[in-house]
Amino acid sequence: MxxxxxxxxxxxxxxxxHPSYVKRAIPYGQYIRLRRINNRDDLFITQAKDITERLRKRSYPQHLLKQxxxxxxxxxxxxxxxxxxxKRKN
Incomplete structure (x- = not known):
């Protein structure tokens, strides 16, 4: 990436x-963005490690990042x- x-x-x-739902959404959003551009699991995992490291430096808990x-x-x-x-409203 x-x-x-x-x-x-x-x-x-x-x-x-900030609200906890905002802080939980940031890692998930970053991993989803990465998943959109990487259709191979091995590339996703390799590049996700970089995102994980960057988020760890910003005090994100490991269990939240893993999940x-x-x-x-x-x-x-x-x-x-x-x-x-x-969904359409009738």
């Missing part, structure tokens, strides 16, 4: 006073590219 040379580790710190990565790994990349259907 490409990163600009000027890229910094600017993920939200887990110790901030988010496992959820993303179970998803099929082709399904992540489809738009979800909106």
């Amino acid at each position: 490409y990163q600009k040379p000027t890229s910094t580790n600017s993920y939200l710190c887990f110790l901030s006073y 988010a990565m496992e959820r993303a790994l179970k998803m099929i990349p082709e399904q992540l590219l489809c738009k979800p259907c909106k």
